[in-house]
Amino acid sequence: MSKPLSIAIVGAGLAGISAARHLQEAGHQVQLFDKSRGSGGRLSSKRTEFGDLDIGAQYFTAREPGFRRELKRWLEAGWVADWEPQLYLYEKGQLRPSEDDQQRFIGMPRMTGLSRQLLEGLSLTSSCRIQRLRRDEPHWWLEDDQGSEHGPFDRVVVAAPAPQAAALLEPAAQLAQAAARINMLPCWAVALVFEQPLDTPVQACFVRDGALDWISRNSSKAGRKGPDSWVIHASTDWSAAHVDDSPLQVIAAVQQALAQILGCDLPEPVFSHAHRWLYARPAEDCQWGALAAPELGLYACGDWCLGGRVENAWLSGRQVARTLMGAG
Numbered sequence: 001m002s003k004p005l006s007i008a009i010v011g012a013g014l015a016g017i018s019a020a021r022h023l024q025e026a027g028h029q030v031q032l033f034d035k036s037r038g039s040g041g042r043l044s045s046k047r048t049e050f051g052d053l054d055i056g057a058q059y060f061t062a063r064e065p066g067f068r069r070e071l072k073r074w075l076e077a078g079w080v081a082d083w084e085p086q087l088y089l090y091e092k093g094q095l096r097p098s099e100d101d102q103q104r105f106i107g108m109p110r111m112t113g114l115s116r117q118l119l120e121g122l123s124l125t126s127s128c129r130i131q132r133l134r135r136d137e138p139h140w141w142l143e144d145d146q147g148s149e150h151g152p153f154d155r156v157v158v159a160a161p162a163p164q165a166a167a168l169l170e171p172a173a174q175l176a177q178a179a180a181r182i183n184m185l186p187c188w189a190v191a192l193v194f195e196q197p198l199d200t201p202v203q204a205c206f207v208r209d210g211a212l213d214w215i216s217r218n219s220s221k222a223g224r225k226g227p228d229s230w231v232i233h234a235s236t237d238w239s240a241a242h243v244d245d246s247p248l249q250v251i252a253a254v255q256q257a258l259a260q261i262l263g264c265d266l267p268e269p270v271f272s273h274a275h276r277w278l279y280a281r282p283a284e285d286c287q288w289g290a291l292a293a294p295e296l297g298l299y300a301c302g303d304w305c306l307g308g309r310v311e312n313a314w315l316s317g318r319q320v321a322r323t324l325m326g327a328g
Contacts, residue, residue: 004027004028004029005028005029005154005155006028006029006031006152006153006154006155007023007028007029007030007031007153007154007155007156007157007324008030008031008033008140008142008150008151008153008155008156008157009030009031009032009033009156009157009159010033010034010130010142010156010157010158010159010160010168011032011033011034011041011158011159011160011302012032012033012034012036012039012040012041012115012119012124012126012159013034013039013040013041013042013043013115013159013302013313014040014041014043014114014115014118014303014310014313014314014317015041015159015301015302015303015313015314015316015317015320016032016034016041016157016159016301016317017032017039017040017115017118017119017122017317018118018313018314018315018316018317018318018321019157019159019301019317019318019320019321020032020122020317021118021122022317022318022321022322023321023324023325024121024122026321026325028325030122030123031123031125031150031153032119032122032123032124032125033124033125033128033130033142033144033150034124034125034126034127034128035127035128035129035130036126036127037126037127038112038126039112039115039116039119039124039126040056040111040112040114040115040116041056041115041313042056042057042277042280042310043056043057043107043111043112043114043115043310044056044057044111044112044275045107045110045111045112045113046191046273046275048191048193048271048273049271050193050226050227050229050270050271051193051219051224051225051226051227051229052109052110052112052224052225053191053193053218053229053231053273054106054107054110054111054216054218054221054224054231055189055191055231055273055275056111056189056277057111057310058106058111058204058214058216058231058233059083059104059105059106060104060105060106060309060310060311061102061103061104061105061309061310061311062103062105062311063311064311064315066315066318067311067314067315070314071105074114074117075105077117078108079107079108079113079114079117079118080105080106080107080108080114081105081106081108081222081223082103082104082105082106082222083104083105083106083220083221083222084104085104085203085204085216085217085220085221086201086202086203086204086220087100087203087204087205087206088202088204088205088206089205089206089208090205090206090207090208090209090212090215090261091207091208091209092208092209093209095202095205095261095262095263098205098206100206106221106222106223108222108223109222109223109224109225110223110224113223125150128144128150129144129145130142130143130144130150130168131143131144131145131167131168132168133156133158133168133169133170133171133298134149135171135296136152138154138297139151139152139153139154140152140153140154140155140156140297140298141153142156154297155297155298155299155324156297156298156299157299157300157301157320157324158298158299158300158301159300159301159302159317159320160302161184161279161302161304162179162180162182162184162279162282162302162304163179163180163182163184163279164279165179165300165302166179166180169291169298169300171296171298172293172296172298174293175291175292175293175298175300178288178291179291179300179304182282182283182286182304183282183283183284184278184279184280184281184282184283184304185236185239185240185280185281185282185283186236186239186240186243186276186277186278186279186280187213187233187234187235187236187239187276187277187280187281188233188234188238188239188242188245188250188254188274188275188276188277189231189232189233189234189274189275189276189277190231190232190233190234190250190251190254190255190272190273190274190275191218191229191230191231191232191271191272191273191274191275192229192230192231192232192251192255192258192266192269192271192272193226193227193228193229193230193269193270193271193272194227194228194229194230194266194267194269194270195227195228195267195270196227196228196267197227197228198228198230198262198264198266199264200262200263200264202215202217202262203216203217203220204216204217204220205261207235207261210235210238210257210260211234211235211238211253211254211257212232212233212234212235212238212254212257212258212261213233213234213235213236214232214233215230215231215232215233215258215261216230216231216232217229217230218230218231227270230258232254232257232258234250234254236280236281239276239280243276243278247273247274247276248274250274250276251272251273251274254274255269255272280308281303281308282303282304282307282308285306285307285308286304286305286306286307287306288305288306289305289306289315289316289319289320290305290316290319290320290323291305291320292320292323292324292327294323294324294327299320299323299324300320301316301317301319301320302316303316305319
């Protein structure tokens with residue numbers, strides 16, 4: 001790269017943060033934009049009077065060597081920790097201990113703790129919804145939903161869920177068409193807090209039957225303070241069928257399903273919350289890694305470019321940075 005570039009990244013989830021860190025470490029000027037007040041995308045936690053509740057990604061795993069090296073640094077810094085829950089499986093109406101021995105990691109002291117640490121030293125404009133990209137040769141301008149423009153930038157990276165990315169990528173038809181082909185599945189997440197601990201050894205559970213997909217005793221994770229708290233993810237099929245239900249309807253249905261799986265009556269929670277993830281995970285994995293239109297200086301990344309895992313979001317961000325720098 002002959003000179004430092006000015007680069008805009010739309011989306012401050014882990015893919016966008018990964019791209020930003022790799023590009024800034026290479027000497028480029030990077031500006032992140034995110035529509036939310038916080039950061040981390042699906043590394044999301046809800047702050048409540050009863051403690052922090054992880055309502056997005058529940059944990060992550062590490063397989064790829066480069067990501068494992070990065071994870072080692074995060075562990076040494078105290079940004080993440082191991083999570084070894086008492087793990088169960090609910091299948092064919094039976095609840096039994098799971099034989100899954102996969103090593104799992106969590107952000108500290110909440111899932112968003114990792115993204116907050118990774119943002120240190122990066123420039124982020126939050127609560128800014130970018131609606132359109134405008135090419136004014138040789139630069140890019142970003143238009144937000146308030147009518148303000150941001151720029152000029154030499155390059156733009158779109159690190160948003162595929163349906164949102166497709167609209168922003170319209171200046172590069174081939175990228176927009178590729179993103180539009182990705183089918184993203186929804187997921188309802190419900191958080192419940194109980195004054196007294198539920199009488200069950202379950203700390204986490206994969207669910208193979210009915211309305212639910214995953215159960216987590218949030219309070220079993222290191223760093224999580226407060227009373228007995230649970231986060232439950234509905235299955236994508238159930239979430240799609242009930243995508244327009246009210247939060248109260250979803251909470252009631254999920255509580256009923258949880259009681260059935262745990263085999264106990266649930267007391268009235270002291271706190272409940274439902275969050276609808278419209279674009280929770282891609283229906284199918286692909287091996288793109290990242291998308292690029294180097295002739296325009298427009299790029300895209302996200303876990304949907306590899307598969308819906310936290311690790312893949314980081315890897316996609318790394319790949320888009322390498323592709324951009326290799327393109328000159």
